[in-house]
Amino acid sequence: MIQVAINGYGTIGKRVADAVRExxxxxxxxxxxxxxxxxxxxxxxxxxxxxxxxxxxxxRFAEAGLEIAGPVEDLVxxxxxxxxxxxxxxxxxxxxxxxxxxxxxxxxxxxxAELVDVSFNARSNFEAATGAQHVRVVSCNTTGLSRVIAPxxxxxxxxxxxxxxxxxxxxxGQTSRGPINDILPDPVTIPSHHGPDVETIFPDLDIDxxxxxxxxxxxHMHSLNVTLEEAVDAAEIRxxxxxxxxxxxxxxxxxxxxxxxxxxxxxDVGRPRGDLWENCIWEESISTVGxxxxxxxxxxQESDVVPENVDAIRAVLxxxxxxxxxxxxxxxxxxxx
Ligand code: NAD
Numbered sequence: 001m002i003q004v005a006i007n008g009y010g011t012i013g014k015r016v017a018d019a020v021r022e023x024x025x026x027x028x029x030x031x032x033x034x035x036x037x038x039x040x041x042x043x044x045x046x047x048x049x050x051x052x053x054x055x056x057x058x059x060r061f062a063e064a065g066l067e068i069a070g071p072v073e074d075l076v077x078x079x080x081x082x083x084x085x086x087x088x089x090x091x092x093x094x095x096x097x098x099x100x101x102x103x104x105x106x107x108x109x110x111x112x113a114e115l116v117d118v119s120f121n122a123r124s125n126f127e128a129a130t131g132a133q134h135v136r137v138v139s140c141n142t143t144g145l146s147r148v149i150a151p152x153x154x155x156x157x158x159x160x161x162x163x164x165x166x167x168x169x170x171x172x173g174q175t176s177r178g179p180i181n182d183i184l185p186d187p188v189t190i191p192s193h194h195g196p197d198v199e200t201i202f203p204d205l206d207i208d209x210x211x212x213x214x215x216x217x218x219x220h221m222h223s224l225n226v227t228l229e230e231a232v233d234a235a236e237i238r239x240x241x242x243x244x245x246x247x248x249x250x251x252x253x254x255x256x257x258x259x260x261x262x263x264x265x266x267x268d269v270g271r272p273r274g275d276l277w278e279n280c281i282w283e284e285s286i287s288t289v290g291x292x293x294x295x296x297x298x299x300x301q302e303s304d305v306v307p308e309n310v311d312a313i314r315a316v317l318x319x320x321x322x323x324x325x326x327x328x329x330x331x332x333x334x335x336x337x
Pocket of ligand 1: 032086
């Protein structure tokens with residue numbers, strides 16, 4: 001069994017922990033937190049050994065009635081791999097800790113691409129991470145774009161991608177974030193950082209992205225235009241996407257008109273935390289005009305990177321190939337509607 005440490009137990013970390021626990025070939029060795037809160041309490045209730053990310057603060061856990069298994073150093077030392085899910089920039093500070101114990105580390109999309117040996121998306125470049133010590137699972141938006149670009153590139157060749165990303169202002173729990181009543185070009189400069197980030201997965205891709213931020217918490221929305229190297233029927237692209245396990249084509253018959261109903265659907269079918277691990281593409285939005293393909297997709301920022309982290313664990317340890325890992329992750333997480 002692969003022993004997985006999770007350092008940083010917030011939005012992404014807690015979801016990765018639960019996804020790892022579901023896998024037949026891995027287990028959660030422990031999770032590290034900086035302070036006691038409701039997430040620390042639920043970690044203990046779920047049976048995850050809790051480690052203190054900052055040793056001087058370990059007493060605070062005891063005061064809150066939470067037993068600490070040890071300092072984060074012990075967790076990292078004993079793990080086969082560590083998933084760093086700390087806030088942007090903290091992963092870079094933690095790198096020396098992982099190097100000290102020679103433990104391969106996965107970082108999240110908030111870290112710079114320069115921090116790591118490889119930026120990772122399971123569908124697009126799984127093998128590139130084999131044996132790497134420092135791997136970055138790219139952001140929710142880059143993951144969403146990569147999953148669509150990979151099959152189009154393989155089948156038809158991609159001349160150019162143009163994407164407008166309408167981004168949620170914050171996650172549901174991020175009460176400090178905004179905007180509250182506004183629509184922001186964000187960043188106002190063009191292209192946004194997302195295009196160069198996608199190029200960490202597809203180095204030769206021509207892609208421009210524009211970002212906006214809106215007062216929403218549920219999901220991001222992408223408006224996508226991909227110029228292919230040949231003219232293709234929209235129906236053919238829909239069929240191709242239907243074969244991609246992490247693309248959910250929302251049928252017109254479901255009358256899902258936006259992220260609100262998508263999340264409602266996820267809750268109705270019993271998804272944990274209402275998570276949508278798949279890109280949610282409106283099937284009837286997939287259109288072509290000559291060589292231009294257009295579509296709208298919803299990206300659940302809190303969860304689409306979760307299966308990618310599980311696959312990245314197997315990739316760095318050379319424990320599986322892409323096809324088997326993706327299939328195992330999908331089966332045990334319950335991906336696909
Ligand atoms: P979060 O704030 O919800 O969780 C981070 C957790 O790490 C918190 O519990 C925080 O207390 C803890 N932490 C802070 N400093 C720490 C330290 N030194 N050691 C251990 N733990 C520490 O953040 P998040 O949304 O889960 O984001 C984590 C990473 O994932 C970031 O790089 C982010 O960019 C990326 N990401 C976030 C989203 C999203 O929408 N939330 C999507 C994709 C990727």
